[in-house]
Amino acid sequence: MLAETICSAASAAGLGIAALTAYRKRFLAATRIAAYSLVPIGLVLTGVVAWLTGIVFKPSVWIGFGLLALAWVLLMTTRAVERRGGGSRKDRRAAAAGADRGSVAPGASTPAAPSLGAGRSAPATARPAGAPEEDFSDIEAILKKHGI
Numbered sequence: 001m002l003a004e005t006i007c008s009a010a011s012a013a014g015l016g017i018a019a020l021t022a023y024r025k026r027f028l029a030a031t032r033i034a035a036y037s038l039v040p041i042g043l044v045l046t047g048v049v050a051w052l053t054g055i056v057f058k059p060s061v062w063i064g065f066g067l068l069a070l071a072w073v074l075l076m077t078t079r080a081v082e083r084r085g086g087g088s089r090k091d092r093r094a095a096a097a098g099a100d101r102g103s104v105a106p107g108a109s110t111p112a113a114p115s116l117g118a119g120r121s122a123p124a125t126a127r128p129a130g131a132p133e134e135d136f137s138d139i140e141a142i143l144k145k146h147g148i
C-alpha cells in the first residue's frame with residue numbers, strides 16, 4: 001500500500017511539473033513530462049507494483065537470487081580454470097593420444113620424427129642429396145611484389 005501511495009504522489013508531482021512547463025509555452029517538453037509521470041500510476045493500476053513488492057519482501061525470492069548468483073560464479077570459475085588449464089579433459093586426452101601416435105600437429109606440413117631414445121642421435125643425412133631444403137618461392141614472390 002505504501003508503494004502505491006508513493007507512485008501516486010510521484011505521478012501527481014510529475015503532472016504538476018508538466019502543467020508548469022506548459023504554462024511557460026514549452027508544450028513538447030510538457031507532453032513528454034506528462035507521459036513519464038503517468039508511468040508510475042499505470043504500473044500501480046496494472047498490478048506490476050504489487051507483484052514487485054511481493055517479490056522484494058519474500059526471503060525465498062532472495063535465496064533464489066543468491067543461488068542464481070552462486071551458479072553464475074561457479075560457471076565463470078570453471079570457464080576460467082578451463083582456459084588456464086589448456087582445454088577440457090577431452091581435449092587433453094586427444095592431445096595425449098595424438099602425441100603417442102606421432103600425429104601431425106595442426107598447421108604442420110609433415111609428421112614429426114619419432115624420438116630415437118636417450119643416447120642415440122639422428123643420422124646426419126636425413127634428406128636425399130638433390131632435394132631442396134625448403135621452398136621459399138611464395139615468400140620471394142611477395143617480397144618482389146612489394147619491392148623488397
